[in-house]
Amino acid sequence: MQVNRGPAADDEDRRERDRATFTNAARRAQIVDAAIETIADLGYAGASFARIADRAGLSSTRLISYHFAGKDDLTAEVLRMIQARFADVVRPKVAAQTTARGTLNAFLDANIEFLRTNRSHLVSMVEIARSASLVRRIAPADRGRTGADLAGLEQLLREGQRSGEFGEFDPAVLAVFVLSLRNAVVDAYARRPDLDLDAYARELRQLVNRATAGPATR
Amino acid sequence: MQVNRGPAADDEDRRERDRATFTNAARRAQIVDAAIETIADLGYAGASFARIADRAGLSSTRLISYHFAGKDDLTAEVLRMIQARFADVVRPKVAAQTTARGTLNAFLDANIEFLRTNRSHLVSMVEIARSASLVRRIAPADRGRTGADLAGLEQLLREGQRSGEFGEFDPAVLAVFVLSLRNAVVDAYARRPDLDLDAYARELRQLVNRATAGPATR
Amino acid sequence: MQVNRGPAADDEDRRERDRATFTNAARRAQIVDAAIETIADLGYAGASFARIADRAGLSSTRLISYHFAGKDDLTAEVLRMIQARFADVVRPKVAAQTTARGTLNAFLDANIEFLRTNRSHLVSMVEIARSASLVRRIAPADRGRTGADLAGLEQLLREGQRSGEFGEFDPAVLAVFVLSLRNAVVDAYARRPDLDLDAYARELRQLVNRATAGPATR
Amino acid sequence: MQVNRGPAADDEDRRERDRATFTNAARRAQIVDAAIETIADLGYAGASFARIADRAGLSSTRLISYHFAGKDDLTAEVLRMIQARFADVVRPKVAAQTTARGTLNAFLDANIEFLRTNRSHLVSMVEIARSASLVRRIAPADRGRTGADLAGLEQLLREGQRSGEFGEFDPAVLAVFVLSLRNAVVDAYARRPDLDLDAYARELRQLVNRATAGPATR
DNA sequence: TATGAATGAGCCTTCATTCAT
DNA sequence: AATGAATGAAGGCTCATTCAT
Numbered sequence: 001m002q003v004n005r006g007p008a009a010d011d012e013d014r015r016e017r018d019r020a021t022f023t024n025a026a027r028r029a030q031i032v033d034a035a036i037e038t039i040a041d042l043g044y045a046g047a048s049f050a051r052i053a054d055r056a057g058l059s060s061t062r063l064i065s066y067h068f069a070g071k072d073d074l075t076a077e078v079l080r081m082i083q084a085r086f087a088d089v090v091r092p093k094v095a096a097q098t099t100a101r102g103t104l105n106a107f108l109d110a111n112i113e114f115l116r117t118n119r120s121h122l123v124s125m126v127e128i129a130r131s132a133s134l135v136r137r138i139a140p141a142d143r144g145r146t147g148a149d150l151a152g153l154e155q156l157l158r159e160g161q162r163s164g165e166f167g168e169f170d171p172a173v174l175a176v177f178v179l180s181l182r183n184a185v186v187d188a189y190a191r192r193p194d195l196d197l198d199a200y201a202r203e204l205r206q207l208v209n210r211a212t213a214g215p216a217t218r
Numbered sequence: 219m220q221v222n223r224g225p226a227a228d229d230e231d232r233r234e235r236d237r238a239t240f241t242n243a244a245r246r247a248q249i250v251d252a253a254i255e256t257i258a259d260l261g262y263a264g265a266s267f268a269r270i271a272d273r274a275g276l277s278s279t280r281l282i283s284y285h286f287a288g289k290d291d292l293t294a295e296v297l298r299m300i301q302a303r304f305a306d307v308v309r310p311k312v313a314a315q316t317t318a319r320g321t322l323n324a325f326l327d328a329n330i331e332f333l334r335t336n337r338s339h340l341v342s343m344v345e346i347a348r349s350a351s352l353v354r355r356i357a358p359a360d361r362g363r364t365g366a367d368l369a370g371l372e373q374l375l376r377e378g379q380r381s382g383e384f385g386e387f388d389p390a391v392l393a394v395f396v397l398s399l400r401n402a403v404v405d406a407y408a409r410r411p412d413l414d415l416d417a418y419a420r421e422l423r424q425l426v427n428r429a430t431a432g433p434a435t436r
Numbered sequence: 437m438q439v440n441r442g443p444a445a446d447d448e449d450r451r452e453r454d455r456a457t458f459t460n461a462a463r464r465a466q467i468v469d470a471a472i473e474t475i476a477d478l479g480y481a482g483a484s485f486a487r488i489a490d491r492a493g494l495s496s497t498r499l500i501s502y503h504f505a506g507k508d509d510l511t512a513e514v515l516r517m518i519q520a521r522f523a524d525v526v527r528p529k530v531a532a533q534t535t536a537r538g539t540l541n542a543f544l545d546a547n548i549e550f551l552r553t554n555r556s557h558l559v560s561m562v563e564i565a566r567s568a569s570l571v572r573r574i575a576p577a578d579r580g581r582t583g584a585d586l587a588g589l590e591q592l593l594r595e596g597q598r599s600g601e602f603g604e605f606d607p608a609v610l611a612v613f614v615l616s617l618r619n620a621v622v623d624a625y626a627r628r629p630d631l632d633l634d635a636y637a638r639e640l641r642q643l644v645n646r647a648t649a650g651p652a653t654r
Numbered sequence: 655m656q657v658n659r660g661p662a663a664d665d666e667d668r669r670e671r672d673r674a675t676f677t678n679a680a681r682r683a684q685i686v687d688a689a690i691e692t693i694a695d696l697g698y699a700g701a702s703f704a705r706i707a708d709r710a711g712l713s714s715t716r717l718i719s720y721h722f723a724g725k726d727d728l729t730a731e732v733l734r735m736i737q738a739r740f741a742d743v744v745r746p747k748v749a750a751q752t753t754a755r756g757t758l759n760a761f762l763d764a765n766i767e768f769l770r771t772n773r774s775h776l777v778s779m780v781e782i783a784r785s786a787s788l789v790r791r792i793a794p795a796d797r798g799r800t801g802a803d804l805a806g807l808e809q810l811l812r813e814g815q816r817s818g819e820f821g822e823f824d825p826a827v828l829a830v831f832v833l834s835l836r837n838a839v840v841d842a843y844a845r846r847p848d849l850d851l852d853a854y855a856r857e858l859r860q861l862v863n864r865a866t867a868g869p870a871t872r
Numbered sequence: 873t874a875t876g877a878a879t880g881a882g883c884c885t886t887c888a889t890t891c892a893t
Numbered sequence: 894a895a896t897g898a899a900t901g902a903a904g905g906c907t908c909a910t911t912c913a914t
Contacts, residue, residue: 045263184398481699616838
């Protein structure tokens with residue numbers, strides 16, 4: 001039941017009104033950003049409203065409840081925000097490609113670049129995705145959001161096979177694997193910010209390319 | 219004033235006294251097993267003492283606090299138990315191998331087998347490792363335990379390169395990647411127990427072998 | 437410093453200014469109506485500003501606070517509104533009667549009719565009266581309002597006795613009882629809108645007439 | 655989900671273990687009694703854990719959560735306790751009767767007596783029944799508990815009609831009315847402890863007897 | 873070896889209301 | 894005439910842990 005009634009009120013009018021007002025949007029963004037940092041730092045379970053409010057410099061957690069319908073709503077918004085920024089980086093790089101392999105490599109590179117410039121974003125995303133997989137409380141819509149990469153990747157792999165660029169493998173499984181490798185880099189970087197990201201990027205590229213290599217390439 | 223510490227009291231006398239008594243060990247094992255199941259089911263964050271006690275059929279969480287110094291201690295014991303059973307499966311398979319590639323494949327196969335027969339164990343292990351990576355509360359000693367596989371794997375990869383069986387790659391990074399792929403299989407299986415584990419096993423083997431392939435193989 | 441008090445500010449100028457402006461009155465009525473529905477639906481305790489605003493289609497509870505000095509003020513207005521509409525139905529019916537018994541039956545019938553046509557109004561009224569009896573937060577003036585029926589009824593019973601139409605009973609107590617029977621019908625109808633209201637009406641009439649029957653009648 | 659794990663743990667073993675230990679039972683009873691007083695005083699909505707703990711002289715509300723699975727559980731226990739004590743008073747009086755009218759009057763008298771000696775109990779019961787009717791959160795089992803009187807009363811009325819002791823009326827409806835009259839007495843007494851309970855008792859008896867009077871009686 | 877009893881801190885959410893345009 | 898923004902207090906509940914047998 002949806003009650004007292006910050007601007008988070010309804011799904012329909014939120015779009016219209018909420019985003020409209022400047023202060024409101026700014027506050028929301030401020031909270032979302034603080035949430036992203038906090039999740040990246042302490043994990044999803046550790047990111048309590050109190051901790052988020054703390055980081056955002058808010059006087060009370062009430063302000064979060066005011067701007068978001070609940071923790072799930074905040075999480076969904078966090079995911080939306082991350083995905084949007086992520087797409088800004090990834091999409092242009094990917095769109096510029098004509099071959100499946102080019103697209104695949106562009107995707108990997110874009111991930112690394114996004115990780116480098118927006119570390120907490122990608123760390124948060126991975127962390128949320130993980131928690132969401134066990135705790136089933138995320139809305140179907142946002143669950144889809146989490147899985148968007150996966151579906152797209154699988155399709156890309158399938159196309160590469162059809163065009164003869166890629167070799168033999170199970171596209172559904174390999175998509176899972178490729179994402180898990182991406183996540184491994186994110187994890188490692190989350191744990192040690194002084195990580196040699198370039199080395200990981202190189203190995204990631206090499207590994208994925210070997211995994212997808214066609215007969216000709218080998 | 220020093221009151222009721224339970225057998226978990228000190229690290230030194232624990233060894234001596236605890237292990238000695240039979241009932242005690244049985245209770246501990248019962249709790250650890252319940253913890254493993256609970257973690258596999260609800261995640262590390264979801265595995266509260268209450269939930270573990272529930273599954274173990276204990277009337278109060280007090281019994282857990284009695285047998286373990288705290289949640290970290292229980293977690294450490296869980297890890298120890300899993301690792302022990304894991305080693306029982308993996309070590310003989312690995313020991314029978316003479317080549318680096320043989321060892322690597324044996325390791326992968328053993329993992330899959332262990333996952334198939336002890337699903338909750340491996341799921342728990344991965345879950346704990348992940349949580350521990352963000353929340354830094356695990357004792358250094360046990361952190362090492364989590365990383366045992368990693369170190370061994372890296373060494374194996376390095377040896378394979380030295381012997382010429384394996385191609386070029388960064389052994390430290392690839393070790394991380396290989397484990398992350400293993401974990402991906404575990405994750406997928408945790409989410410959907412009806413998973414086609416064989417398909418994942420095949421792809422895992424293929425992927426890892428391609429990643430380590432030497433010039434001759436290619 | 438005196439800031440933004442809204443039209444509800446003082447008791448004196450409210451009358452003058454408020455009622456004057458048309459929009460204002462319309463808004464107030466809209467809120468009061470939403471409050472009535474909400475109370476009837478969720479009970480007095482469940483009728484939070486948020487829920488009322490929801491039903492009224494308001495974007496924030498602020499509008500309620502703006503038009504009413506507080507929850508008690510809104511409740512009082514709700515009561516006033518209900519009572520006014522109730523009087524519109526009851527008074528003419530009652531006024532047309534010449535005997536005490538006729539008046540009594542007309543009162544009962546009018547209650548049933550009002551319940552049938554304005555279910556939420558009577559349900560709300562009963563609900564508020566009940567809550568107000570335990571939680572003493574209603575202004576004395578409005579407490580009287582709740583008891584208006586009671587006093588009138590008692591007087592009617594007394595007159596019927598004096599005229600010889602009614603038998604022997606304690607008029608003060610019977611007034612309480614008659615209203616409680618009326619409330620029982622309201623309660624039952626509130627719980628099950630598919631109630632056979634006619635059956636209840638018949639029984640109510642019969643019961644009250646037997647209770648007040650004079651020696652001759654028996 | 656049922657977690658941490660006071661003695662309230664499961665429904666099955668609660669019976670066995672809980673009640674067994676003396677201290678535990680005493681605490682539970684203490685809390686239940688405080689809850690009864692609080693509900694009678696402030697209404698169901700006003701009876702927060704904090705207020706109950708206050709009245710019971712507990713240091714924190716946590717003790718309530720420890721002994722009861724939640725507010726619903728406490729409420730159910732309150733109902734159970736009241737009903738038990740109520741039955742102790744009513745049942746023997748009712749059982750001693752041979753006629754339907756005798757039973758009916760005994761029931762009414764017993765209610766008045768119980769109200770006189772255990773005011774807060776009956777007040778609480780009525781208050782809970784009311785809240786439960788609007789807020790649908792009470793377990794079906796306890797909902798039945800609330801309605802037990804009603805069903806029994808209806809049956810009694812029906813029997814009295816069959817035996818010719820009672821006149822014509824709708825037994826289901828009259829049962830509702832009779833209970834509502836009882837509740838009216840309770841309400842009145844709750845509001846004014848200095849009430850002339852005898853007068854109310856007399857009128858209640860008279861009213862109900864007139865309502866059920868057979869042709870011969872009239 | 874086991875437990876019953878209790879606890880302080882923290883969780884998210886909801887409450888009516890106020891400050892400032 | 895209306896709103897956007899914010900708030901302190903309280904709500905029930907769950908956490909791992911401790912005191913006392």
